[in-house]
Amino acid sequence: MVPTMTDIPAIEVTGLRRSYGDQVVLDAIDLHVPEGSVFSLLGPNGAGKTTMVRILATLIRADEGVARICGHDVAREPDRVRAVIGMTGQFSALDDYLTGEENLLLMADLNHLGRTERRRRTKDLLDRFGLAEAARKPAVTYSGGMRRRLDLAMGLMGRPKVIFLDEPTTGLDPRSRRDMWQIVRDLAGQGVTALLTTQYLEEADQLADRIALLDHGRLVAEGSPEELKRLVPGGHVELRFADDQALKRAAVALDVPPDGEPLVLRVPGDNRIQTLRNLLGRLDAAAVEVEALSVHTPDLDDVFFAVTGAGR
């Protein structure tokens, strides 16, 4: 993770609530996203992810609570917020009649870049996002992946400090998804703070420094991908022995009852070195020979089902 450059968090949200009619969409959300990190809001459709992004991007207002971007209140100083954010929506926000290049030039002009700078930045972004070849073609002819890349490039024209990526890979083919992931990683490498919403656990796991699980408008868990995985029971170390004798001695030494599978002992624990060292130390002390060892950590799917209730 890029070290924090200032004390002001890129995104700070406290007690945010929003309802549509009597349907509560966001319920007392607190978020703290340090500068330069990638934060993922993970949740199923209808969890409130897009509403959250729309509030932070000054498109809609919260009913209660405060949200600040780089220290600016989204409700009170929307223009200051707009000056530091970039937005990429689930539905590509580009001008179909214009070419890719013209779309970027429009963004450059609206950001009041100078004559040479607008050309230079546009060319840079076209190259960087693999759009140089299609630059002179109308955006309406672009594929889904190209549209998403152009959309993101447009959001980056103003050199935002914070970028919102609302389900940036939904509906993309696997290759375009990988391309998009690499782009997000590159952005994070340059110190841009990213708020990424996704319904794909793998995506959050791959990209995010921290993940918040959103379900029915409530934050049900938050932490680094590793922390979240540790929340779930089921992380264990599997030990395999050559004979029953060794298994029994190990069971006594570790104080873990065998669960019936022949020659295998499952010891609750995670994949931290300290845990493993401790475990092997106790086995050595008891002079037990282990034939094989494997560590099983739960993935985010397990976490998600554990905290939101399975069967969804």
Added chain:
Amino acid sequence: MTDGLIMLRRQFRHMARDLSTTLLLLAVPIIFLLLFVYVLGGTLGDGLGGQGGRQAYVNYVVPGILLITVASAVQGTSIAVAIDMTSGIMDRFRTMAIARTSVLTGHVLGSVLQILCQLLIILAVAVLVGFRPDATVTEWLATAALLTATAFALVWLAVGMGLSAKSVNGASNLPMPLTLLPLFGSGFVPTESMPAGLSWFAEHQPFTPIMETLRGLLLGTPIGNSGAVAAGWCGAIAVAGYVWARRNYGRERSA
């Protein structure tokens, strides 16, 4: 204002790319003009009083055709605004630190300039089919001013329609009645020739004083208080359209 000009340039690009829509909307007044002059004009012209026939009718009908041109063109404005609203681009503009209404300014300026070009084309076609105005330079300037004011007012109304429409289709249908409104006024036949109720409506609807003023400026018929009434209507429609558009534009939209 800079942002508004950037958006205006965007509108010009759109018009250049989407020439077919422009031509289609221009076809409406031309068809009306040819239909009324060549199919109906001989008979209608005689009914104007005197035996002027087709030649008298060409002169009579041009102000109505000019308003149909404006009304038909603002349909394009309404559609263009609705396309912006229903695609994500409007959300992108709203998350940028730019003048809040610059998108609308771009649409309004672009449409008004486009309409003025279309009016020139229609006037040229009208002269080709026999339109013979006797306006002085001052009267031409006044005509241009009134047409600009009318275009400006109807464009704002169309922007309001485009913003309030739920879909692009709806935005295309909403301004339709405007295209027919000159028919229910003094555009094609004198209002006195209509039955009582209709003639009352025809005399009091906004397009009639505008058409009467144009007729007076271009052909020297009496204007009376039509000029002032026309200016009042233009102002009122422009303000109402602007307020309506602003309110719809500021309204929250859920995703």
